[in-house]
Amino acid sequence: MDHLDALENESIYIFREAHRKFKDLAMLWSIGKDSTTLLWLARKAFFGKVPFPLVHIDTGFKHPMMIAYRDRMAKEWEVDLIVGQNEEAICSGMTPEKGRFACCNALKTQGLQQLLDRRGFKGIFLGIRRDEEGSRAKERIFSPRDKNFEWNYKDQPPELWDQFNTSFGPDTHVRIHPLLSWTELDIWEYIRREEIPICPLYLSKDGKRFRSLGCVPCNFPLDSGASTVDEIIEELKVTKTPERAGRAQDHEAAYMMQKLRSLGYM
Known part of the structure; x- marks a missing residue:
């Protein structure tokens, strides 16, 4: 196991x-x-x-x-x-x-x-x-x-x-x-293993993606080239950016x- x-x-x-x-x-x-x-x-x-x-x-x-x-x-x-x-x-x-x-x-x-x-x-x-x-x-x-x-x-x-x-x-x-x-890394590795369908907002488009989803006025995409689950996992292993950096309420x-x-x- x-x-x-x-x-x-x-x-x-x-x-x-x-x-x-x-x-x-x-x-x-x-x-x-x-x-x-x-x-x-x-x-x-x-x-x-x-x-x-x-x-x-x-x-x-x-x-x-x-x-x-x-x-x-x-x-x-x-x-x-x-x-x-x-x-x-x-x-x-x-x-x-x-x-x-x-x-x-x-x-x-x-x-x-x-x-x-x-x-x-x-x-x-x-x-x-x-x-x-x-x-x-x-x-x-x-x-x-x-x-x-x-x-x-x-x-x-x-x-x-x-x-x-x-x-x-x-x-x-x-x-x-x-x-x-x-x-967060466990979640993505489990998503990959189980092939769980995810909201497309998590995948990079034009060099940006969302790491945490919320309301449009208070939720911002972060710089990222990770357009697949495999790439997200590799990105998480090295990133220094907090998961909720794109959530405005966390910066209040x-x-x-x-x-x-x-x-x-x-």
């Missing part, structure tokens, strides 16, 4: 353990490489049929290519896709021009919270990784939130020797992170991402 096999087995175990312990589960599908890898693993864990719905929060600012990819793959993989929006915020004219923190909180965090509350989901799978961004490094595999979906990053249960705490109170909302131990005020995530951001 190689490194990717070990990661795959752990993720599949987490999926099955969560499905055994919790009712009313869903999975966030942001259309990016991580959540698409997560969806691939969910299909493996449950023998091709994902037993819970997928949730995509559409801010109204996503790349059209992301939406086209989402709809194509949802149909091909026969998943139950729920698209949610904070319609009140969108109708009131919320945009990044009103501040990226306010926009992300309204369109993403509150949009997700509204859908979770409306549909009664008690737990949700997310494709975050510890190496992706500082606040995510503080996460646990099974991460409790309060009844308002807020995260107390200073009070997280220990998970020593892969012993996961799955016993929480009735008002607890649980975020479940099967990819937490993976790295100190601890912005941690503040957003404490409020329930993905």
Whole structure:
């Protein structure tokens, strides 16, 4: 068993353990490489049929290519896709021009919270990784939130020797992170091995590509000649550029991402 096999087995175990312990589960599908890898693993864990719905929060600012990819793959993989929006915020004219923190909180965090509350989901799978961004490094595999979906990053249960705490109170909302131990390079090597279809925005065009996908006004391509998965893997082995260098919210005020995530951001 190689490194990717070990990661795959752990993720599949987490999926099955969560499905055994919790009712009313869903999975966030942001259309990016991580959540698409997560969806691939969910299909493996449950023998091709994902037993819970997928949730995509559409801010109204996503790349059209992301939406086209989402709809194509949802149909091909026969998943139950729920698209949610904070319609009140969108109708009131919320945009990044009103501040990226306010926009992300309204369109993403509150949009997700509204859908979770409306549909009664008690737990949700997310494709975050510890190496992706500082606040995510503080996460646990099974991460409790309060009844308002807020995260107390200073009070997280220990998970020593892969012993996961799955016993929480009735008002607890649980975020479940099967990819937490993976790295960006692991994701791409697994995509190559499994031949997972990815959004074309990740592949270089005219000397630029996206390493992380978000909303058009706040998401910028980086210089890169990597136009195939093999070339992306070789690029990652030598690059010094942070993965989220093209995400504007990561360059805002100190601890912005941690503040957003404490409020329930993905």
